[in-house]
Amino acid sequence: MKFSKVPEATIRRLSRYSRCLEQIQAKGGQVVSSAQLASKCAVNAPQVRKDLAYFGQFGIRGVGYYAGDLLLDIKRILGADKEWRMAIIGMGNLGSALYSYKDFLKQNYKIVAAFDINPPQITGRISEKLGKPIEILHPDTLKEVTKERNIEIGIITTPADQAQKVANQLVEANVRGILNFAPTQIEAPEGYIVKDVFFTTVLDNLAYLLSA
Amino acid sequence: MKFSKVPEATIRRLSRYSRCLEQIQAKGGQVVSSAQLASKCAVNAPQVRKDLAYFGQFGIRGVGYYAGDLLLDIKRILGADKEWRMAIIGMGNLGSALYSYKDFLKQNYKIVAAFDINPPQITGRISEKLGKPIEILHPDTLKEVTKERNIEIGIITTPADQAQKVANQLVEANVRGILNFAPTQIEAPEGYIVKDVFFTTVLDNLAYLLSA
């Protein structure tokens, strides 16, 4: 499955369509037009059609799209039709919160390992509170655990000054997808994909718009 | 301060430059060229210059930029030269984690109120663990507390099905900036600014790129 020139913005919107379609489906919607989907997602109708057109033809002219089918197609396009097995490195407050983040489960994202350099008696206390048993491992075991548990995505929730080191360990362990929450730029070799989630960048954006 | 046609991407990069400049400064860097800053931020040099050019002239030809001055200028442009007072609504795992998120403090973002519909004896237990005293208030008091404490930004960390309701309350309370972590599209009237942080969207993006 290889599509050359798909804008990243299209992929982000696909994710949004998917979320909206789930809600539409939950309300019993069977057929949906690009205009309806667009208004629910706060984009415009031609954009919806154009985005889908990158990947094929999913609608019926004069009718619209079957919500269920379209949802499945979009998930397949996104690669969300399989289970993605993830590890979290850094079980502080944020890491622990993500560990028990329910929306991951609804989608096909599953956290199958948790790592921290702090001894388990500290991190263990945190994990009990979340009501879900966590076995917290030392990052030195990352490579072997990754192999054992088929981990494909690593989530970095360490402090900034340890993020690059952890990223290197993930690369070493051949984890090609990295989701970085640490507020610092991290580097990875060609072939590895790093996506950042920087809360303060979004806040800076808000602040800018509020100041204007 | 009003600049008409600045791309959003530029604002996001400005935020990134700011983070990199702090690191450069921490290492004792006094003068920095667009090429150096660019390589640290993983963009290219003309882009850095163009981004800054939207707002004025900050460098010295033949020399570069004074790191400290540029940092201050960028913060001023972003509106990050003042303290932004924020409220969190939804003190579950994620809300609690954000409450004690240290990077907010380093920047000028301060959480001055926490809300939850659950009774304090439940949420109180969570708050103790974080080592920072939290007085958790009921959302019904949002409007008055907002006025008392000069809150300008609201952070929504409730479940998806309550997000729009909370957003309405924020609008009612005249909170113009909303940072939404709930995985659902929320609406607000003209003049209010909503920025979403959707973890699964970023994961979907990763999954797409890993599948390609």
Add this chain to the structure above:
DNA sequence: GGATGTGAAGTCGTTCACAGCT
């Protein structure tokens, strides 16, 4: 009739090349 699919037009953002300072 009505909504999709899509080339073409238009808009927006990035890259380039070089003029302009220091």
Add this chain to the structure above:
DNA sequence: AGCTGTGAACGACTTCACATCC
């Protein structure tokens, strides 16, 4: 000599209009 600042070229994404099909 070196690096910034910037108009102009380029490329990418979005919008539009309409031909196409149910």
